[in-house]
Amino acid sequence: MSVIYLIRHGQASFLKRDYDQLSEIGVKQSIILGEVLKQRKNVPAYVLGGSMKRHHETALHATEAVDLDIKYTEDGRWNEYDHMELIAKHQPDFENFDELARYIKNQTHPTRTLQQLLNNSIKDWMNDRHDYILKWSDFKERVWSSVNELATRLEKEETAWVFTSGGPIAVVMLELLGLRDQQFMGLQGKIVNTSITKILVGKSGLSLSTYNEYSHLEFESSLITYR
Numbered sequence: 001m002s003v004i005y006l007i008r009h010g011q012a013s014f015l016k017r018d019y020d021q022l023s024e025i026g027v028k029q030s031i032i033l034g035e036v037l038k039q040r041k042n043v044p045a046y047v048l049g050g051s052m053k054r055h056h057e058t059a060l061h062a063t064e065a066v067d068l069d070i071k072y073t074e075d076g077r078w079n080e081y082d083h084m085e086l087i088a089k090h091q092p093d094f095e096n097f098d099e100l101a102r103y104i105k106n107q108t109h110p111t112r113t114l115q116q117l118l119n120n121s122i123k124d125w126m127n128d129r130h131d132y133i134l135k136w137s138d139f140k141e142r143v144w145s146s147v148n149e150l151a152t153r154l155e156k157e158e159t160a161w162v163f164t165s166g167g168p169i170a171v172v173m174l175e176l177l178g179l180r181d182q183q184f185m186g187l188q189g190k191i192v193n194t195s196i197t198k199i200l201v202g203k204s205g206l207s208l209s210t211y212n213e214y215s216h217l218e219f220e221s222s223l224i225t226y227r
């Protein structure tokens with residue numbers, strides 16, 4: 001069977017104006033990921049992922065740790081949705097990033113507050129309550145088309161590494177497991193930075209092998225991050 005590894009990027013810069021870059025922990029996670037992938041000794045036929053900086057940086061650190069000389073292929077269909085747009089549509093006061101950051105930082109539980117705000121914004125998005133640049137249905141379609149297209153390119157026993165975000169990975173889970181859209185938030189919220197979701201490609205199509213596997217980080221609890 002062929003295999004697709006869906007790899008979530010390392011920890012990005014939470015509540016920073018430029019969220020789209022790895023934190024120090026994110027860099028460390030990515031290097032450890034590469035070291036673990038090297039032990040598996042399955043050289044990928046393809047290394048690809050989204051066009052976001054955090055995708056590129058995670059791939060760079062991981063492939064350097066593996067000592068892998070293979071070109072990263074950029075495919076914007078693996079990009080995350082624009083969480084700032086969704087939040088601003090849901091609560092226009094937060095169209096200004098500084099206002100949002102100030103509000104979140106002043107909460108007793110900043111991460112929990114931001115997650116709840118994002119979940120409510122995603123519910124609006126799913127119900128098409130505002131005029132969005134990218135509709136929920138289009139987001140799902142572009143992710144599912146990209147994974148199926150990749151599956152058809154893989155020869156027998158070949159492997160692909162896809163560096164992406166929690167949203168696209170959760171969409172793939174919805175489709176593979178036949179889940180309802182409303183379960184998207186629960187799936188996405190549990191995906192650890194640099195975790196691996198393993199998809200098998202066989203004659204009968206795609207099937208899930210492992211979801212959100214992050215044992216490479218369990219030796220140090222501070223490395224297990226969700227945002």
